[in-house]
Amino acid sequence: MTLNELIMKNAAAVDAALPTYFETPEAALEVLYDAMRYSALSGGKRIRPFLVTEFCRLFGGKEEAAMPFACAIECVHASSLIHDDLPCMDNDELRRGKPTNHMVYGEDIALLAGDALMTRGYEIAANNTAVDAKTALIATQKLLFASGAVGMMGGQQIDLKSENVQIDFDTLLKMHAKKTGALIRVSAELGCLAAGITDENDPRMQAAVEYACGIGLAFQIVDDILDATGDVATLGKMTHADDALGKTTFLTFMTIEEAQKYAKEVTEKAIAGLKDYENSEMLVEFANYLLHRTK
């Protein structure tokens, strides 16, 4: 199987599993569930679920243990996009080439749908019965930590407070490590947990974390490059948004060529730790795929 086939196979499995968590339980809640489904089931690359299932597989776990964690993280990710797109935040009208949630359902329902999708994501992790109760609890704790004020949401705050302000390189790194990095990291961690690795000091968990942090950083460097060089038709979203908002990016500190080199170095470091493990080729290839993506 090629990497592309594996990515599509994994995405299809996630796309098949996700709707089972969003069946409208009663007619009075139809609007909210419609709005939740609109964002949760809107496709996308399913990068985070891929990491969950592939790390689980790499370390000998079963897909049924990984899938709820994969869906959980995707829900939290999708919920953050709904809130990010709101007028009081990034005020985006397009997401993955489609109208953003609030453009379709209104700001009030979009706000609620984000809240409910986030909560449902946490719940899917906590309700994972393919792992034991202790593992489900640890996974839920890790997901909450990664999503919350010291993780993704903290990164969003740093991002907001960095508009039209020159921030230094370390703050930029910290912002990305939280804003996008935390969910990517926890994807790898939950993959390990699904494979029964609960010890933070287990070298497999550490290799997974190092890989995830590295590709998370590289992902963001590439994102900045694409925002500066891509076009709407290819990306399916607005470009030059960073410029318009006066945001510090990696291109504030380096040229596009330097940023490409930096992303390559970070990726190489990320995959170095996986060399010890058999069958890690797809994860290695995946890191390079993210590095060379054009959208």
Next chain:
Amino acid sequence: MTLNELIMKNAAAVDAALPTYFETPEAALEVLYDAMRYSALSGGKRIRPFLVTEFCRLFGGKEEAAMPFACAIECVHASSLIHDDLPCMDNDELRRGKPTNHMVYGEDIALLAGDALMTRGYEIAANNTAVDAKTALIATQKLLFASGAVGMMGGQQIDLKSENVQIDFDTLLKMHAKKTGALIRVSAELGCLAAGITDENDPRMQAAVEYACGIGLAFQIVDDILDATGDVATLGKMTHADDALGKTTFLTFMTIEEAQKYAKEVTEKAIAGLKDYENSEMLVEFANYLLHRTK
């Protein structure tokens, strides 16, 4: 100890415990933590924490097992108020006599603070080490269920879609059972869990749920009465908001006198199930206190 002294003692314990969960971990996150603290530590009646600790006590549990659950629910409650007050929702400028979160921190930070406070609340429940892992997991599952799309947030959606629309009495009941009832109910449930009662069919759990559902309903009936009859100075918030928004309330279906009688009957039914248990006097008195409150 009088009920009022007990309420104040419990509220003081919650007010002492809550700040320990909101120490700013790094300077870059100061704004977000300020905003979270602003709403989480703003006092209020601490009704939900009271239920957690009192049900735990009633059934022989220890306060240290109940306190994290009490704080967790209060965080989720406070987060819902931040989002409810936003311009795209109720557009309120005052809450408990103070400017609402977004009036102080702006809509963007308020949105994030709501997300982060909610997530922190779930995390505090999941991280409760005074109970075993299985109990912490069940409590977290129950809190997520009560807060999410079939609970509080679902109730908010029904509420939003009921503005300027005549809804029937059953829908009004369902809306309140979710919007405010779900968190009150889970407060009683988590109190039972803190006391080691994990079986849903345990008669103590069932009595607690019946009590909580009853006082939750009575609370909302009284809220509607106060909104129609109270004044800003006493309530510390805008009055006649329901009228202004064209909302269906209990007073759509009955007079103020009938609503008072209805709240009394519901309260009596709620406390009937506690009669079997020793030392339930304070909970009985608390139900009557909520019934007769003037703010």
